[in-house]
Amino acid sequence: MSRAEPLADIVPLPARRSPARAALAALRPRQWVKNLLLFAGILFAAKLGDPGRWLEAVAAFIAYCAASSAAYLVNDVRDADDDRRHPVKRRRPVAARELAERQALGLACLLAVASLLLVAVLGMPSLALLAAFGALQAGYTLRLKQLVLVDVVVIAGLFVVRAAAGAAAVDVRISPWLLVCTGLLALFLALGKRRAELLLVEGSVTRGRAVLDGYSLALVDQLLAVVAAATIAAYTVYTLTARDTWALAATIPFVVFGLFRYLLLLHRRSAGEEPENVLLGDGPILATVAAWAATCAVILR
Numbered sequence: 001m002s003r004a005e006p007l008a009d010i011v012p013l014p015a016r017r018s019p020a021r022a023a024l025a026a027l028r029p030r031q032w033v034k035n036l037l038l039f040a041g042i043l044f045a046a047k048l049g050d051p052g053r054w055l056e057a058v059a060a061f062i063a064y065c066a067a068s069s070a071a072y073l074v075n076d077v078r079d080a081d082d083d084r085r086h087p088v089k090r091r092r093p094v095a096a097r098e099l100a101e102r103q104a105l106g107l108a109c110l111l112a113v114a115s116l117l118l119v120a121v122l123g124m125p126s127l128a129l130l131a132a133f134g135a136l137q138a139g140y141t142l143r144l145k146q147l148v149l150v151d152v153v154v155i156a157g158l159f160v161v162r163a164a165a166g167a168a169a170v171d172v173r174i175s176p177w178l179l180v181c182t183g184l185l186a187l188f189l190a191l192g193k194r195r196a197e198l199l200l201v202e203g204s205v206t207r208g209r210a211v212l213d214g215y216s217l218a219l220v221d222q223l224l225a226v227v228a229a230a231t232i233a234a235y236t237v238y239t240l241t242a243r244d245t246w247a248l249a250a251t252i253p254f255v256v257f258g259l260f261r262y263l264l265l266l267h268r269r270s271a272g273e274e275p276e277n278v279l280l281g282d283g284p285i286l287a288t289v290a291a292w293a294a295t296c297a298v299i300l301r
Helices: 005-009 019-026 029-044 051-078 101-120 124-142 150-169 176-201 210-214 217-241 247-268 275-281 283-300
Strands: none
Touching: 019 051, 019 101, 029 051, 029 150, 029 176, 029 283, 051 101, 051 124, 051 150, 101 124, 124 150, 150 176, 176 210, 176 217, 176 247, 217 247, 247 283
């Protein structure tokens, strides 16, 4: 054996990102897909042809993207030491020391102020909902994410606030059943994320987040089944009560297939630790979401 052979086992380190690229990555732009929920109000209120309401919805979307990124920056500063021991999260800019903690916190403050200024022009209800969103995010970062079951319920609550904020921004009423569906679907995705995290640390010397000690694959799988069934039931009730016609019931198969497809991916590929990657990277799910949105737009026009 030559003395040079061991060099073949050396894995090169990823290239270090520039400060600008590191800051952009720290904002987690892929996560902004969650804020598309801000457009639910204008869609389900059948106001797609109103340019003024579109401007309000876009302003709310940008504000929540800024607020979300501010929360991610604060979270990454707080969890930097733990993230450095995680096989995936150690590549986050703050954990990788590509973005200084002081810079991350300064950027978070700028984004938070920008989000408040944007929603201030939309009225007090929008401002109150953004404040509630920020309070939930802060509570989650500081303590709630360490509490079993409470962590996933808070995540679901953040999505409900987004949906309500989208309706408040364009001054339309949103069905309570749609808010229930939103919360249940978010809970489903959060549980899927916990399942993927459990598989990631299973049999590994790397310890995941502390809250995982309170979960098990059997428990999460049972909860996923219950929440999936509840989501389908709630969405069915919504489609039958939201309007004078039952035409929206035609979209139920899309919801059922989407949930089943996601469960399949969770079990087949151990996907789900980053739900937005599944939603953006799986062809059948993308096609299902597009078909659902197009069908809703035709029915609600």
